Amino acid sequence: MNKVVLVLGATGRFGRHACAQFRASGWEVREFNRQTDDLLQKATGAAVIVNAWNLPYPEWEKSLPALHAQVISVAKATGATVMIPGNVYVFGKDTPAPWSENTPHRATNPLGRVRIAMEEAYRQSGVRTIILRGGDFLDTAASGNWFDLIMSARLAKGKFTYPGDVNTPHAWSFLPDICRAAVSLAEMADDLPRFCDVPFPGYTVTGQEILETLRSLMERQVRLKKMSWVPFHLARPFWPMGRHLLEMRYLWNTPHSLDRSQLERLLPDFKVTPFRDAVAAAIRPLGVMSSGVGDVKGMARTAEAG
Numbered sequence: 001m002n003k004v005v006l007v008l009g010a011t012g013r014f015g016r017h018a019c020a021q022f023r024a025s026g027w028e029v030r031e032f033n034r035q036t037d038d039l040l041q042k043a044t045g046a047a048v049i050v051n052a053w054n055l056p057y058p059e060w061e062k063s064l065p066a067l068h069a070q071v072i073s074v075a076k077a078t079g080a081t082v083m084i085p086g087n088v089y090v091f092g093k094d095t096p097a098p099w100s101e102n103t104p105h106r107a108t109n110p111l112g113r114v115r116i117a118m119e120e121a122y123r124q125s126g127v128r129t130i131i132l133r134g135g136d137f138l139d140t141a142a143s144g145n146w147f148d149l150i151m152s153a154r155l156a157k158g159k160f161t162y163p164g165d166v167n168t169p170h171a172w173s174f175l176p177d178i179c180r181a182a183v184s185l186a187e188m189a190d191d192l193p194r195f196c197d198v199p200f201p202g203y204t205v206t207g208q209e210i211l212e213t214l215r216s217l218m219e220r221q222v223r224l225k226k227m228s229w230v231p232f233h234l235a236r237p238f239w240p241m242g243r244h245l246l247e248m249r250y251l252w253n254t255p256h257s258l259d260r261s262q263l264e265r266l267l268p269d270f271k272v273t274p275f276r277d278a279v280a281a282a283i284r285p286l287g288v289m290s291s292g293v294g295d296v297k298g299m300a301r302t303a304e305a306g
Helices: 013-024 039-043 057-078 110-125 146-151 175-187 207-218 230-235 240-247 261-266 275-286 296-305
Strands: 004-008 028-031 048-051 081-086 129-133 136-138 159-162 170-174 195-199 203-205 223-226
Touching: 004 013, 013 028, 013 048, 013 175, 039 057, 048 057, 048 175, 057 081, 057 110, 057 240, 081 110, 081 175, 110 129, 110 195, 110 240, 129 175, 136 146, 136 175, 136 275, 146 159, 159 207, 170 175, 175 195, 195 261, 203 275, 207 223, 207 275, 230 240
Parallel strands: 004 028, 004 048, 048 081, 081 129, 129 195, 136 170, 159 223
Antiparallel strands: 170 203
């Protein structure tokens, strides 16, 4: 396998970290510009296409099928493996956890059905495909995700906002970790099944556990504030994004986790960054941590080397 990867959505959350991790592992990284680049031309010669295109929820039903059909067509023409950052939307709220590669996709809500159809299109296409499926993201920069936009937005004032039941287990992935796993899986793509669904277990924690971690890192009292969904309901008639956020609200009140068996079988030596260190990295840009907290990048490197 040549070590050339094309990253679609290179400036987004997953794409940005994928670029960094592939480069750190010695790959030539091509970043795709949807405004100026030709997809077939850019993909020619690439062994892997990381399809990290991330559209706003209201555009999914209309635009995602065509975008993925284009990627499938190009992958067929070039022979590239397609890697997709998957999510947990496909399972639905009545499916018992832990969710694995063998768990049926039974979501009935619109966003879940779009993702089910998208994944099935890859399965039926015959294109070599790796779906690396994670929970909500913890990022190292403010990138508009749940954790930085809502949950930690008022930490400087000593408030942690949570959108659901604080005692319900919820799946999380630290972006440097899941993208590190993406590189390892890409490097063994030829030895994987033609369609390979890999759950990334990351962390399964409750809101209360996150709160206690924040208190430890900040060495101060942090108060819990339950997020009100009333504004979303009020804005629903004229705010399409609000309707979709309400649609996915069940994930904050549905206990769920991702099964670790598949990842442990494929990458037996893989270790995630300790949860405390991942949370520290996520809040470091806010400047709210105690001065006694160490270098998060160094701790993450230690986890990777271990």
